Amino acid sequence: MKKLLPILGLVLCAMSAHAEKISLNTPHNSFVVDLDKGAEPQFLYYGASISSADIANLQKIKDDNWSRSDLYPAYGATHTMNEICLAMRHADGNLSTNLVIDDYKVTPHTETAPNGATRSGQLLTITLKDPLYPTTVHLYYLAYNDVDMLESWTDITNGEKKTVTLTQFYNPVMPVRRNNVHCTHFHGSWASEAQLVEQPLKTGLLEIKNKDGLRNATSDRNEVMLSLDGPARENTGDVIGAALCYSGNFRITIDSDESDYHQYFAGINPDNSEYHLKKGETFTTPRSAYTYSVSGTNGVSQTFHSWARKYMLRHADKERMILLNSWEGVYFDINHEGMDQMMHDIASMGGELFVMDDGWFGDKYRRLTDNAALGDWVVDTKKLPEGIERLLADARKNGVKFGIWIEPEMANTTSELYEKHPDWIIKAPGREPVQGRGGTQVVLDLCNPQVQDYVFSIVDNLLTKYPEIAYIKWDANAPVMNHGSQYLPMADQSHLYIEYHKGLINVCERVRAKYPDVVIQDCASGGGRANYGLLPYFDEFWVSDNTDALQRIFMQWGTSYFFPAIAMASHISAVPNHAVYRTTSIKFRCDVAMSGRLGMEIQPKNMTDEEKAFCRQAITDYKKIRPVIQFGDLYRLHSPYAGDFLASEMYVSEDKEQAVFFWWKLETYKNQHLPRIKMAGLDPDKYYTIHELNRIDNEPLQCEGKSYSGAYLMQTGLE
Numbered sequence: 001m002k003k004l005l006p007i008l009g010l011v012l013c014a015m016s017a018h019a020e021k022i023s024l025n026t027p028h029n030s031f032v033v034d035l036d037k038g039a040e041p042q043f044l045y046y047g048a049s050i051s052s053a054d055i056a057n058l059q060k061i062k063d064d065n066w067s068r069s070d071l072y073p074a075y076g077a078t079h080t081m082n083e084i085c086l087a088m089r090h091a092d093g094n095l096s097t098n099l100v101i102d103d104y105k106v107t108p109h110t111e112t113a114p115n116g117a118t119r120s121g122q123l124l125t126i127t128l129k130d131p132l133y134p135t136t137v138h139l140y141y142l143a144y145n146d147v148d149m150l151e152s153w154t155d156i157t158n159g160e161k162k163t164v165t166l167t168q169f170y171n172p173v174m175p176v177r178r179n180n181v182h183c184t185h186f187h188g189s190w191a192s193e194a195q196l197v198e199q200p201l202k203t204g205l206l207e208i209k210n211k212d213g214l215r216n217a218t219s220d221r222n223e224v225m226l227s228l229d230g231p232a233r234e235n236t237g238d239v240i241g242a243a244l245c246y247s248g249n250f251r252i253t254i255d256s257d258e259s260d261y262h263q264y265f266a267g268i269n270p271d272n273s274e275y276h277l278k279k280g281e282t283f284t285t286p287r288s289a290y291t292y293s294v295s296g297t298n299g300v301s302q303t304f305h306s307w308a309r310k311y312m313l314r315h316a317d318k319e320r321m322i323l324l325n326s327w328e329g330v331y332f333d334i335n336h337e338g339m340d341q342m343m344h345d346i347a348s349m350g351g352e353l354f355v356m357d358d359g360w361f362g363d364k365y366r367r368l369t370d371n372a373a374l375g376d377w378v379v380d381t382k383k384l385p386e387g388i389e390r391l392l393a394d395a396r397k398n399g400v401k402f403g404i405w406i407e408p409e410m411a412n413t414t415s416e417l418y419e420k421h422p423d424w425i426i427k428a429p430g431r432e433p434v435q436g437r438g439g440t441q442v443v444l445d446l447c448n449p450q451v452q453d454y455v456f457s458i459v460d461n462l463l464t465k466y467p468e469i470a471y472i473k474w475d476a477n478a479p480v481m482n483h484g485s486q487y488l489p490m491a492d493q494s495h496l497y498i499e500y501h502k503g504l505i506n507v508c509e510r511v512r513a514k515y516p517d518v519v520i521q522d523c524a525s526g527g528g529r530a531n532y533g534l535l536p537y538f539d540e541f542w543v544s545d546n547t548d549a550l551q552r553i554f555m556q557w558g559t560s561y562f563f564p565a566i567a568m569a570s571h572i573s574a575v576p577n578h579a580v581y582r583t584t585s586i587k588f589r590c591d592v593a594m595s596g597r598l599g600m601e602i603q604p605k606n607m608t609d610e611e612k613a614f615c616r617q618a619i620t621d622y623k624k625i626r627p628v629i630q631f632g633d634l635y636r637l638h639s640p641y642a643g644d645f646l647a648s649e650m651y652v653s654e655d656k657e658q659a660v661f662f663w664w665k666l667e668t669y670k671n672q673h674l675p676r677i678k679m680a681g682l683d684p685d686k687y688y689t690i691h692e693l694n695r696i697d698n699e700p701l702q703c704e705g706k707s708y709s710g711a712y713l714m715q716t717g718l719e
C-alpha cells in the first residue's frame with residue numbers, strides 16, 4: 001500500500017454527512033478528534049504521527065456507559081456518574097449543563113509566547129453551546145509547527161442575564177488507553193523537592209494536587225508522565241508527558257473506572273475556588289501542554305526542554321553567569337566589608353556574578369532575622385551605610401555583576417508597610433491573621449490592584465534607581481494560611497486563589513515589559529515555584545534549599561524530567577551541609593553542581609586554599625562545558641532511584657561534537673562492583689576524546705586522552 005504520511009497541519013476526513021475527523025499534527029505526533037455539529041466532541045487518537053489512511057479508519061471509543069471518549073464532559077445533563085471537566089450552577093439554580101458542538105475551525109496560528117518569543121502552529125477551536133442556556137465554551141488545541149507540543153485550554157463565557165457559578169473547570173480530558181500504564185509524578189516537601197514516584201494506574205482515582213496557595217511545586221507537582229506499556233523506561237516505550245502551565249492551586253485527576261480508558265483531567269483546583277462569572281464575562285483556564293514520545297521518558301524530557309528553552313524561559317539562548325549567593329555564607333549578617341570580600345572571592349575563583357540574599361533592608365524594623373521588615377524595601381543603613389551604590393561600586397571594582405534578593409509578595413506584621421496598610425494582607429474576614437515564618441510573616445493580597453502596583457514598584461524602584469542591577473532573586477516563603485481577601489467582596493471570597501495568581505502574572509508581565517533584560521530567579525522556599533505558569537517570566541529557579549550534593553542528585557534527577565539544566569540553579573555549598581549535616585568532598589559537590597546552572601552558596605573565606613583552587617579549576621572547566629550542559633540534550637543513563645548506589649547522566653551538544661558525562665557514586669563500599677554505563681545520544685561514527693574533569697586521583701583514568709567511537713561508547717561504555 002502506498003505510504004500516506006501526514007504533513008504538518010491538518011487532515012480532514014469526511015465520515016458521514018456531518019461528522020468529520022480532524023487531525024492536528026506536530027513534527028512527530030498526531031492528535032485526532034471526531035467532530036459532529038450538535039454532538040459532543042470525541043477523542044480518537046493521540047500518539048505518533050499517523051497516515052491519513054489510518055486516520056480515516058480510526059474508530060470511536062465504544063460509546064456505552066463505561067467507555068467514554070467525550071473530550072469535555074459537563075456535569076448534569078448527560079454526565080452525572082463520572083468525572084467531568086466542567087460543572088456550573090446556572091443563574092436560575094440549574095446544576096445541569098449540556099455542551100454540544102456549534103462550530104469548529106482549524107486556523108494557522110501565530111502568537112507571542114509568554115517568554116516573549118513568537119510561536120506558531122495550527123489552532124483547532126471547537127465552539128460548544130448549551131441548547132438550553134446561553135453558555136459558550138471554546139475548546140482550544142494548539143499543535144506547534146516546530147516542536148512536538150500540543151496545548152489545550154478552554155474559555156467559558158456566560159451569556160446569561162445574571163451571574164453563573166463555575167464549580168469545576170478542568171481543561172479537556174485526555175483519554176489514555178489502559179495497557180499496564182504507569183504514572184511518574186513528583187512529590188516532595190521543603191528541602192526535599194521533586195522526589196520521583198512511579199506507580200501503576202490501578203482502578204480508582206489518582207489525585208495529584210496542591211493547595212499551598214502560592215508555591216505549587218513544593219509538594220506534588222503538576223507535571224506527569226504516563227508510560228503506556230509497562231514501567232517507565234528512559235529510552236524506549238511510548239510515554240505521554242503532560243504539564244499544567246499554572247502557578248496556583250491545581251488538581252490532576254486520573255480516573256480509572258470501568259472503561260477501557262484512563263481519563264486524565266488537569267486544571268485549577270476547584271476546592272474553595274468556585275468562580276462567579278458575571279453576565280458577558282469569560283473565564284480562561286491555564287493551558288495543559290502535552291507531548292507524545294516513542295522513545296521513553298527521556299524523549300518526553302528532551303521535548304519539554306527544547307520547548308522550554310524556546311518558549312517558556314527567558315533568555316534561554318544565553319549562557320548563564322556563574323554566581324555566588326550570600327545566603328548560606330552569611331545568612332542575615334550583611335555588611336559592606338563582608339559583601340566586598342565575597343565579591344572578591346567569587347571573582348578570584350572565576351565567578352561572574354554576586355547575589356546579596358536576604359537581610360539587607362529595613363529601617364524602623366530591621367531585618368536582623370526572619371521576623372521583621374518584609375515590605376520595607378529600603379536599605380538598612382546600619383548594615384550598609386553607603387547603600388546599594390557602594391555595593392555596585394564594589395561589584396565593579398571586583399569585576400562581577402551584582403544581584404539582589406527580594407520577597408515582594410510578603411510583609412511582616414513587624415513592618416512599616418503593615419502598619420500603614422494592614423488592609424493589604426490576606427486574612428480571614430473578622431479574624432486575626434495567621435502569621436508564618438518568624439512568627440510574623442503574612443502574604444500581601446495580590447487580588448488588590450493597589451497591591452499589584454506596590455509589588456511592581458519594588459522591582460521598578462530598584463531597577464530605575466540602580467540600572468546596574470543585573471539579577472534579581474524573587475523569593476516567596478509562605479502559603480496562604482488563612483483564607484480571605486480584604487479587597488474582594490464577601491460574595492467573591494472564593495476567587496482568592498485564582499485572582500491572586502492573575503495578579504501575580506499581571507505584575508510579572510509589567511516587570512518584563514519594562515525590564516526585559518534583567519535576569520530573574522524564581523525561588524519559593526527553594527523549588528516551590530518550578531512550574532510552567534510562572535517560569536516564562538523568569539530565567540531559572542532555585543531547585544531546593546537543600547544543597548547537600550547527595551540529596552541534590554535525587555532532586556535534580558526528578559526536576560530534570562520536565563525542566564532543562566539551564567533553569568536549574570545548582571550551588572556548591574559548605575560541609576557539613578546546612579540542611580542535612582552531611583560531609584561530602586569538594587569534588588563531589590562540584591561534580592553535582594556542575595550538572596545544572598553552576599553557582600556557589602558558601603562563605604569562601606571559610607574554604608581552604610585547596611578547596612578554592614579546586615573550585616577555581618571547576619569553574620574554568622564549567623565555562624568550557626557550559627554550552628553543552630545549558631543548550632545540549634539530556635540523556636538520563638542510570639537512575640539514583642534504582643537503589644544500587646549509582647547515578648549517571650550526560651548532555652550532548654546539538655551537533656553531537658561534544659558531550660559531558662556525569663557518573664556519581666552515591667555510596668562507597670570496599671570492593672563495590674559498579675557496572676559500566678552505556679552512553680547515549682552520540683554520533684556512532686564520530687570519535688570522542690575523553691578528558692576527565694574534577695580529577696582527584698594522582699593517576700589519570702586509563703581512557704584519559706584516548707578517542708573512542710560514539711558507537712563503542714554507546715554499546716560498551718567506559719571502564
Ligand code: DGJ
Nearest residue numbers: 327357358523525526545
Ligand atoms: C528561602 C530561599 O529558598 C533561600 O535561598 C533564601 O533566599 C531564604 N529564603 C532567605 O530568606
